[in-house]
Amino acid sequence: xxxxxxxxxxxxxxxxxxxxxxxxxxxxxxxxxxxxxxxxxxxxxxxxxxxxxxxxxxxxxxxxxxxxxxxxxxxxxxxxxxxxxxxxxxxxxxxxxxxxxxxxxxxxxxxxxxxxxxxxxxxxxxxxxxxxxxxxxxxxxxxxxxxxxxxxxxxxxxxxxxxxxxxxxxxxxxxxxxxxxxxxxxxxxxxxxxxxxxxxxxxxxxxxxxxxxxxxxxxxxxxxxxxxxxxxxxxxxxxxxxxxxxxxxxxxxxxxxxxxxxxxxxxxxxxxxxxxxxxxxxxxxxxxxxxxxxxxxxxxxxxxxxxxxxxxxxxxxxxxxxxxxxxxxxxxxxxxxxxxxxxxxxxxxxxxxxxxxxxxxxxxxxxxxxxxxxxxxxxxxxxxxxxxxxxxxxxxxxxxxxxxxxxxxxxxxxxxxxxxxxxxxxxxxxxxxxxxxxxxxxxxxxxxxxxxxxxxxxxxxxxxxxxxxxxxxxxxxxxxxxxxxxxxxxxxxxxxxxxxxxxxxxxxxxxxxxxxxxxxxxxxxxxxxxxxxxxxxxxxxxxxxxx
Amino acid sequence: xxxxxxxxxxxxxxxxxxxxxxxxxxxxxxxxxxxxxxxxxxxxxxxxxxxxxxxxxxxxxxxxxxxxxxxxxxxxxxxxxxxxxxxxxxxxxxxxxxxxxxxxxxxxxxxxxxxxxxxxxxxxxxxxxxxxxxxxxx
Numbered sequence: 001x002x003x004x005x006x007x008x009x010x011x012x013x014x015x016x017x018x019x020x021x022x023x024x025x026x027x028x029x030x031x032x033x034x035x036x037x038x039x040x041x042x043x044x045x046x047x048x049x050x051x052x053x054x055x056x057x058x059x060x061x062x063x064x065x066x067x068x069x070x071x072x073x074x075x076x077x078x079x080x081x082x083x084x085x086x087x088x089x090x091x092x093x094x095x096x097x098x099x100x101x102x103x104x105x106x107x108x109x110x111x112x113x114x115x116x117x118x119x120x121x122x123x124x125x126x127x128x129x130x131x132x133x134x135x136x137x138x139x140x141x142x143x144x145x146x147x148x149x150x151x152x153x154x155x156x157x158x159x160x161x162x163x164x165x166x167x168x169x170x171x172x173x174x175x176x177x178x179x180x181x182x183x184x185x186x187x188x189x190x191x192x193x194x195x196x197x198x199x200x201x202x203x204x205x206x207x208x209x210x211x212x213x214x215x216x217x218x219x220x221x222x223x224x225x226x227x228x229x230x231x232x233x234x235x236x237x238x239x240x241x242x243x244x245x246x247x248x249x250x251x252x253x254x255x256x257x258x259x260x261x262x263x264x265x266x267x268x269x270x271x272x273x274x275x276x277x278x279x280x281x282x283x284x285x286x287x288x289x290x291x292x293x294x295x296x297x298x299x300x301x302x303x304x305x306x307x308x309x310x311x312x313x314x315x316x317x318x319x320x321x322x323x324x325x326x327x328x329x330x331x332x333x334x335x336x337x338x339x340x341x342x343x344x345x346x347x348x349x350x351x352x353x354x355x356x357x358x359x360x361x362x363x364x365x366x367x368x369x370x371x372x373x374x375x376x377x378x379x380x381x382x383x384x385x386x387x388x389x390x391x392x393x394x395x396x397x398x399x400x401x402x403x404x405x406x407x408x409x410x411x412x413x414x415x416x417x418x419x420x421x422x423x424x425x426x427x428x429x430x431x432x433x434x435x436x437x438x439x440x441x442x443x444x445x446x447x448x449x450x451x452x453x454x455x456x457x458x459x460x461x462x463x464x465x466x467x468x469x470x471x472x473x474x475x476x477x478x479x480x481x482x483x484x485x486x487x488x489x490x491x492x493x494x495x496x497x498x499x500x501x502x503x504x505x506x507x508x509x510x511x512x513x514x515x516x517x518x519x520x521x522x523x524x525x526x527x528x529x530x531x532x533x534x535x536x537x538x539x540x541x542x543x544x545x546x547x
Numbered sequence: 548x549x550x551x552x553x554x555x556x557x558x559x560x561x562x563x564x565x566x567x568x569x570x571x572x573x574x575x576x577x578x579x580x581x582x583x584x585x586x587x588x589x590x591x592x593x594x595x596x597x598x599x600x601x602x603x604x605x606x607x608x609x610x611x612x613x614x615x616x617x618x619x620x621x622x623x624x625x626x627x628x629x630x631x632x633x634x635x636x637x638x639x640x641x642x643x644x645x646x647x648x649x650x651x652x653x654x655x656x657x658x659x660x661x662x663x664x665x666x667x668x669x670x671x672x673x674x675x676x677x678x679x680x681x682x683x684x685x
Binding site (some may be wrong): 060062063066131133135137138139140143146147264267268269272308309312332334335336337340348349352355356359360363364367399403404405406408409411412413479480481482484485486487488491492 | 566570581631635636642644647664674
């Protein structure tokens with residue numbers, strides 16, 4: 001393996017830890033699927049794990065289930081997805097704009113603070129039995145007769161660490177793009193105007209923005225424009241979630257010291273609107289825009305052809321940013337006190353804006369591949385196509401539930417979390433991140449993946465497993481099976497059994513990938529990536545120090 | 548914009564118009580009274596939630612084909628009000644937010660017994676919030 005540069009090594013570190021978080025999140029998911037099939041299936045494990053918990057508590061099976069359900073998405077999204085995104089973007093953005101990362105120390109901070117934040121949240125569930133779920137519907141997270149106060153406080157501290165870390169990451173990315181090292185330098189104003197697409201809008205109306213930097217028209221890679229615009233959503237998301245976390249933390253501290261505050265002082269509907277406005281930007285903002293950016297980057301790279309309709313996609317990314325700020329009401333279609341006009345416009349019609357932006361994104365990506373024929377279906381390209389399939393499937397499911405009429409029977413069912421969210425995250429985002437890993441590992445290490453056949457096995461097991469698991473639970477949802485509900489009477493057994501089988505196939509695909517990755521890098525190298533240099537007698541991989 | 552992109556955009560617009568027109572129309576039966584008319588309910592059923600308990604006068608007797616309004620309040624946290632058939636499939640639902648009066652009007656077409664279940668997570672005892680045979684439609 002080639003001698004790794006400092007940034008390359010940190011990128012691999014982020015990737016390896018992201019995969020570990022994916023394994024943890026997947027394991028939790030399988031445990032919960034198994035409990036939905038048979039509520040008594042994990043009693044032995046529960047008894048053993050209770051011996052590890054402090055104090056003399058004997059939590060019930062539902063308490064453990066809901067605590068795990070609270071930690072699961074934090075590990076999956078902020079552990080797996082964000083760690084992978086941090087690593088990939090920290091390498092790709094400087095690589096594409098030919099400037100070094102502005103603050104290398106922040107890269108190290110981001111790595112450790114994200115791990116600490118995610119693990120504190122996870123431990124708040126495992127040890128502290130925090131169970132208010134990621135939705136944090138007010139006033140449940142401060143209803144301390146149902147939610148342990150210490151668990152709540154630690155969960156909010158962990159979440160705050162994650163959000164501050166995300167803000168630091170976004171700051172570092174923006175500072176890198178704006179830095180005056182190397183080619184091109186931009187003021188913050190110029191950069192924000194370009195990120196929001198103001199020059200393109202002005203051009204649409206026949207005016208020229210004379211102060212526009214050469215980054216939105218033809219100078220800046222589309223991927224970097226997507227990262228910049230997606231990061232605006234990322235920042236808003238982090239600020240809103242951080243504010244909600246601080247509010248809950250204040251309630252927790254007052255309760256801890258014997259002066260509980262009145263939970264009903266905060267209006268539940270207003271909290272829900274503000275919280276979903278910010279939270280939704282993870283899914284409908286940065287996930288879609290970052291994904292679109294990765295496709296715009298990888299498809300031309302892998303096919304050797306210029307992106308089809310490159311000018312239009314920059315407008316598409318800008319529209320996606322605006323759309324993402326107005327769609328949150330699709331999470332409140334079940335709230336009869338939410339005004340109907342907001343449900344119709346914000347919840348339904350603006351949500352369809354994503355159908356247009358993602359529809360055009362997938363179209364230009366497929367057209368690029370079509371125009372580049374004959375195309376060699378390399379491993380990353382296969383995974384890119386697989387991820388597009390995931391976004392189409394999850395997107396259609398999302399449009400069905402984000403409908404004022406149909407939501408009446410789909411709201412809060414397994415349809416939402418399985419056929420929409422898990423298809424998006426596993427078949428869509430997960431497969432996309434694998435395409436990045438299959439692209440970056442040879443780029444960073446000059447090593448080709450050792451077992452070509454295992455790449456195909458990984459692809460098909462992952463796709464088959466994620467789709468069948470999500471489809472089985474989605475169909476259960478269409479029959480009335482609720483999400484966030486532990487069924488105790490085997491009401492949906494055939495579906496939950498099918499989901500367990502699907503999850504097992506998915507896990508097998510992941511194991512195949514890990515075997516291939518470790519065989520390619522070598523066991524010693526994998527450990528060398530994970531362990532800090534100063535703890536190693538003689539680093540197997542020598543890394544250059546950050547410049 | 549390239550010609551192929553424009554054509555694809557037209558296809559997307561056509562699908563958007565058709566799907567939204569169909570799903571906002573009365574082809575989805577409950578849209579007629581959720582969106583297009585405000586029927587006067589022949590009956591109002593009050594439901595209250597407190598400390599994981601759903602309180603309502605059961606069984607609520609309802610005539611098939613008549614409009615009934617369900618009015619739910621919560622004293623502590625957010626719950627859900629969902630009506631389910633005996634095979635566990637859902638008829639309809641709404642969220643029950645504290646500090647708000649949460650109302651929904653419905654017209655039952657099928658006679659029979661229905662269960663009521665909280666459709667929103669409210670704490671570890673949430674799964675037990677089921678009222679069997681809460682509604683009887685004649």
